[in-house]
Structure formats: C-alpha cells, structure tokens
Amino acid sequence: MPLLNDQVRNDVREMLSDLQEPVKLTVFTQSFECEYCKETRELAEEVAALSDKLSIEVHDFENATTEAGSLGVDKIPAIAVTGAQDYGIRLYGIPSGYEFGSFIEAIKLVSAGESGLSAATKEMVARLKEPVHIQVFITPT
Numbered sequence: 001m002p003l004l005n006d007q008v009r010n011d012v013r014e015m016l017s018d019l020q021e022p023v024k025l026t027v028f029t030q031s032f033e034c035e036y037c038k039e040t041r042e043l044a045e046e047v048a049a050l051s052d053k054l055s056i057e058v059h060d061f062e063n064a065t066t067e068a069g070s071l072g073v074d075k076i077p078a079i080a081v082t083g084a085q086d087y088g089i090r091l092y093g094i095p096s097g098y099e100f101g102s103f104i105e106a107i108k109l110v111s112a113g114e115s116g117l118s119a120a121t122k123e124m125v126a127r128l129k130e131p132v133h134i135q136v137f138i139t140p141t
Helices: 006-015 037-048 065-071 098-112 120-127
Strands: 024-028 053-062 080-083 089-092
Touching: 006 098, 024 037, 024 098, 037 053, 037 098, 065 080, 080 098, 089 098, 089 120
Parallel strands: 024 053
Antiparallel strands: 024 080, 080 089
C-alpha cells in the first residue's frame, strides 16, 4: 500500500515538474530494517517515481561502508540528496509531516544548483576560514 495518496502524489509530481537537473536519492537502510527504515525507503521510492529527473539507489548500511563513508552517512535511516554537485544535504529519519516539505524543497534546490541564500549571506559564508558542520534537529509533529 502506497504511503502517499493520489492527491499528494499529484501535488508532488507538479512540484517536481520543473526540476532543472537530475537528482539522486541515495537511501541507507539495513537488511533487518530499523524503525522507520522501511517507510523511509518506500517514501523515497515513491517520490523518485514521480519525476524522470529523479533516481534512487538503496544501500544496506552494514554492507555499503564505502558508499556511506564517501557520503558522510553515519546513521540510518538516511537519504543523501545529490545532483551534479554534493551540497551535503542528508536527511536522517523519515521525512514525514512538515519534514516532507523540506525533503521536496531539498530536491528542488539540488536540482537548481542554487541555495536561495541572499548575496549578503553568501558573502558572510565566503569569509569563513574553517569548515563548519551544521546539523538541524527536528521532531515530526
């Protein structure tokens, strides 16, 4: 049984209709799927099926240490959203509720190759001298 109903699928298909460049969703789960691993994988598969600009790879986290390491994935379930460039966008846990919108927006941003940040913010970031690791923690509501 699909996770997304017909209306949501149609809405998402419309939101993804103007993707500019291909985007790959790399999903990490495990053979004995963890809590929400199955649902996260299924959700990513359903979303990927809604646009010919989306592709998906599913990896068993325990057996894909090289792939996980190269993408910096250290926990599951995880989705790496990459395109022509890897912007470091990783979603951990199932992107449901409000986070589903963030998932779709991440796909659109990666496809466009543009962050949407203001010129002032880009200028400030360019002045950073050391790498910065940013994590945003959210709770589904």
